Amino acid sequence: MEPYAIVDESGFPVVWIRFTGNKSTDQNFQTYLAQTKACYRYSKPLAIIFDASNAGIPSLSHQKMQADWLKENKELMINYCAGTAYIIPNAAIRAILKVIFSFQKQPVPYQIFESEPEAEAWVQSLVLK
Template identity: 75%
Template sequence: MDSYAIIDESNFPIIRIRFTGHKSTNQNFQNYLDQTKACYRFAKGLAIIFDASDAAIPSLYHQKMQAKWLKENEQLMKDFCAGTAYIIPNAVIRAILKMIFSFQKQPVPYKIFESEPEANAWVNGLDLESNSTA
């Protein structure tokens, strides 16, 4: 199975999620959602950079799955996620993100960027300590 996204926690508390460009399937999309939730297992403040530079457009069903995931994990995100940065150079993918957020509002601060340096700068300015139970 081709991964829909690769999750890199090596620079925790900053997590990078890079979409691979592979088409979404029920299995690889659910794996992506499960792995994203697993990033919260330490119950510590974090920030996430989603790199959608190579993203394939997810099906409407998978967009709704993403919106449902946001709703189900809203409190978890509020408790531990200081913010999410999205690297989306493609206007169509930016429109899809807005559609997902129309199904379910993003519960934490976020910003959309066209390049990685901008996203890194924004995330590095977030207060990750305030989103922690430690």
């Protein structure tokens, strides 16, 4: 199975999730969602940088799965996620994010950036208790 995203917790409390550009399948998308949820297993504050520079457009069903994940994990995010930064240089992918958020509002502060340095600076400005 080709991964949909790589979750890198090596810099915890800052977690990087880099989309690979591989086509979303039910299996790799579920794996990505499970790995994202696993970042919360320490019950400690964190911030997430989603790097969608190489992201492909997920199917509508996977967009809905992402929205459902946000809804199901809303309390977890509110309790532990200081914020999420999205690196999205592609306008089409930015539009997809808006579709996902139309299904389910993002429950924590977020910003969309076009480059890594901007996203990293914003995440570093968050207070990670």
